[in-house]
Amino acid sequence: MHxxxxxxxxxxxxxxxxxxxxxxxxxxxxxxxxxxxxxxDERAHAQRYWDDYCAGRLDQQTFLEFQLxxxxxxxxxxxxxxxxxxxxxRVRARIYPQAxxxxxxxxxxxxxAVLLSATNRIIAEPIAEAFCMTDLIxxxxxxxxxxxxxxxIPPYCFREGKVARAxxxxxxxGTTLDRAxxxxxxxxxxxxxxxxxxxxxxxxRGHLLAxxxxxxxxxxxxxxxx
Numbered sequence: 001m002h003x004x005x006x007x008x009x010x011x012x013x014x015x016x017x018x019x020x021x022x023x024x025x026x027x028x029x030x031x032x033x034x035x036x037x038x039x040x041d042e043r044a045h046a047q048r049y050w051d052d053y054c055a056g057r058l059d060q061q062t063f064l065e066f067q068l069x070x071x072x073x074x075x076x077x078x079x080x081x082x083x084x085x086x087x088x089x090r091v092r093a094r095i096y097p098q099a100x101x102x103x104x105x106x107x108x109x110x111x112x113a114v115l116l117s118a119t120n121r122i123i124a125e126p127i128a129e130a131f132c133m134t135d136l137i138x139x140x141x142x143x144x145x146x147x148x149x150x151x152x153i154p155p156y157c158f159r160e161g162k163v164a165r166a167x168x169x170x171x172x173x174g175t176t177l178d179r180a181x182x183x184x185x186x187x188x189x190x191x192x193x194x195x196x197x198x199x200x201x202x203x204x205r206g207h208l209l210a211x212x213x214x215x216x217x218x219x220x221x222x223x224x225x226x
Contacts, residue, residue, distance in 0.1 A: 002216065005181040005218070010111060012183070014192075019115075025049070025123075027090040035085075054186070073148070075148075091126070097222075112173065124138045159191050184200075
């Protein structure tokens with residue numbers, strides 16, 4: 001089924017480089033290094049993981065251990081405060097105006113708009129709030145005795161993990177993925193894009209652009225205002 005996004009029962013949105021011209025996994029580490037909360041070498045490590053992600057060779061377990069290192073032993077209040085600082089310093093100015101308008105239109109007609117991200121909840125929450133999202137589906141972090149362990153609560157909300165979480169969300173709302181829209185930007189989004197009735201790719205390049213053209217998916221070019 002080919003569906004227009006403004007006809008969908010529910011719309012799911014990837015976060016990094018879809019709603020925002022930013023990758024929060026990289027900017028989070030840069031923010032921590034600049035604040036003196038992480039060692040300088042983690043800046044380069046974050047970039048290497050980003051390169052691995054773009055090349056489709058990301059080692060999920062190693063990446064998560066690295067990405068969540070500064071969460072270990074911290075409370076949710078501690079990390080939410082840092083996340084809000086990261087959002088203001090690194091993210092707010094990178095929001096695509098087209099993303100704001102699209103989500104506002106979806107919400108105005110009464111359909112849910114859901115942020116669906118592999119990023120963990122602490123970092124993703126301020127972005128979901130900035131867009132007035134109906135819901136946030138993301139990677140959930142494990143806590144024990146009131147502090148983060150550095151682990152996640154499976155499954156990791158990535159690739160097929162996103163599809164499973166989105167299917168469950170649709171079922172809870174009395175609809176299905178073929179009545180849903182999904183906005184994504186990377187080859188990692190292909191499982192979701194292939195699962196929905198309305199597939200929208202934002203600023204696609206390379207393999208994803210070719211795939212979108214082959215499949216007849218909607219292509220959007222979103223830019224920051226200058």
